[in-house]
Amino acid sequence: MKRIRVAAAAAALMILAGCSGGTSSPRTESQAAAGNWAQPSASGPPASPQATAQAAALAALPEALRNRVPKFGPPPAPTKVTLPGGGGAxxxxxxxxxxxxxxxxxxxxxxxxxxxxxxxxxxxxxxxxxxxxxxxxxxxxxxxxxxxxxxxxxxxxxxxxxxxxxxxxxxxxxxxxxxxxxxxxxxxxxxxxxxxxxxxxxxxxxxxxxxxxxxxxxxxxxxxxxxxxxxxxxxxxxxxxxxxxxxxxxxxxxxxxxxxxxxxxxxxxxxxxxxxx
Ligand SMILES: [Zn+2]
The missing domain is CATH 3.20.20.370 (Glycoside hydrolase/deacetylase)
Structure with a gap:
């Protein structure tokens, strides 16, 4: 059931993003599951507004700072922790x-x-x-x-x-x-x-x-x-x-x-x- 929902969400995302063809990447699934953000990928679909904003922000940084900002891959789809019962957080x-x-x-x-x-x-x-x-x-x-x-x-x-x-x-x-x-x-x-x-x-x-x-x-x-x-x-x-x-x-x-x-x-x-x- 969960897998179907994630797949459906990923498909919906691809439609929304106007993504043409290709398979749904781990990034897309993770993005769908994790909410509304993800690191841009070097290749693949056209840059999202977020990736464009990141590129612009990097370009606007002084070079000495820009070189100190590492690039990260996307996080995996999250797994929820178990919370205690009994009225405590x-x-x-x-x-x-x-x-x-x-x-x-x-x-x-x-x-x-x-x-x-x-x-x-x-x-x-x-x-x-x-x-x-x-x-x-x-x-x-x-x-x-x-x-x-x-x-x-x-x-x-x-x-x-x-x-x-x-x-x-x-x-x-x-x-x-x-x-x-x-x-x-x-x-x-x-x-x-x-x-x-x-x-x-x-x-x-x-x-x-x-x-x-x-x-x-x-x-x-x-x-x-x-x-x-x-x-x-x-x-x-x-x-x-x-x-x-x-x-x-x-x-x-x-x-x-x-x-x-x-x-x-x-x-x-x-x-x-x-x-x-
Ligand atoms: Zn404090």
């Missing part, structure tokens, strides 16, 4: 998978580098932004063109970035639901995922995340700062890893370091939301 430091994928997550939102949009367009990869309301409220519009890119999604990271562990249900609800409410107000879409500030959480956090209408909360396996990726154990990004970075002053170097680390490990960025049922 799921908790993940990585997505359990053997597929050659990793997940880029960017937190807070204090530093609003004008290069982010150009780099996102040039890289053309899925990215999840966990935004803190207090960090973005001086200029929420900065994130709108980022959100409008295919594969980029805004998710919840509280109002004021407190340590949640050990705090009351009501305190956590105010921060977690309140953050989702505000982001929905700003961006017209309610978050479905959550990252607790500093990764600290307890059972109440996961219950509140669930009660606030979200499905899962996330830790990470790698962090990034000053243009360097820090590993927790093995010095290589592993399949399913979630990589954390922030909107910091060294945004350009941090983002390029994350892309390089994923590329060096032979992985391709995938969209976190596509793995959550």
């Amino acid at each position: 799921g908790w993940f430091s990585a997505i359990p998978t053997n597929e050659k994928i990793a997940f880029i997550t960017i937190d807070d939102g204090w530093s609003k580098d004008p290069m982010a949009l150009k780099l996102f367009q040039a890289a053309n990869v899925p990215i999840t932004l966990f935004l803190e309301v207090n960090a973005i409220k001086d200029d929420p519009n900065y994130f709108k063109p980022l959100r409008d890119l295919p594969g980029v999604t805004i998710e919840d990271h509280t109002i004021s970035h407190p340590n949640l562990k050990g705090r009351s249900y009501d305190f956590q609800k105010h921060e977690i639901c309140g953050g989702a409410d505000k982001l929905e107000q700003y961006y017209g879409k309610r978050p479905t995922l959550f990252r607790p500030p500093g990764g600290t959480h307890d059972a109440t956090t996961l219950k509140v995340v669930h009660d606030c209408g979200m499905k899962a909360a996330f830790y990470w396996h790698e962090t990034t700062d000053h243009g360097v990726v820090f590993y927790q154990s093995v010095h290589k990004v592993q399949p399913g890893d979630i990589i954390l970075m922030h909107f910091r002053p060294r945004f350009v170097d941090d983002f390029l370091a994350v892309l390089k680390a994923i590329h060096k490990a032979g992985l391709t960025p995938a969209r976190l939301e596509d793995y959550i049922p």
Whole structure:
């Protein structure tokens, strides 16, 4: 049944794209299953608006930066994780998978580098932004063109970035639901995922995340700062890893370091939301 739906979606996509002949490539199937974005291929059907935008964005970058943006193949069709029952949200430091994928997550939102949009367009990869309301409220519009890119999604990271562990249900609800409410107000879409500030959480956090209408909360396996990726154990990004970075002053170097680390490990960025049922 699923196979039929995917095939039908791929066929519909080919019709929509005016694609003439040829077989449906893995990219097309992955695109149909994964939503509305994919890396352009070097050959094959005419360039999509997205591929055209990526080429233009790459061309517009200063050469020194352009040469640092790796090219990625398309991610495979996603397989959903299993979420726990019992009224709590799921908790993940990585997505359990053997597929050659990793997940880029960017937190807070204090530093609003004008290069982010150009780099996102040039890289053309899925990215999840966990935004803190207090960090973005001086200029929420900065994130709108980022959100409008295919594969980029805004998710919840509280109002004021407190340590949640050990705090009351009501305190956590105010921060977690309140953050989702505000982001929905700003961006017209309610978050479905959550990252607790500093990764600290307890059972109440996961219950509140669930009660606030979200499905899962996330830790990470790698962090990034000053243009360097820090590993927790093995010095290589592993399949399913979630990589954390922030909107910091060294945004350009941090983002390029994350892309390089994923590329060096032979992985391709995938969209976190596509793995959550
Ligand atoms: Zn944070």
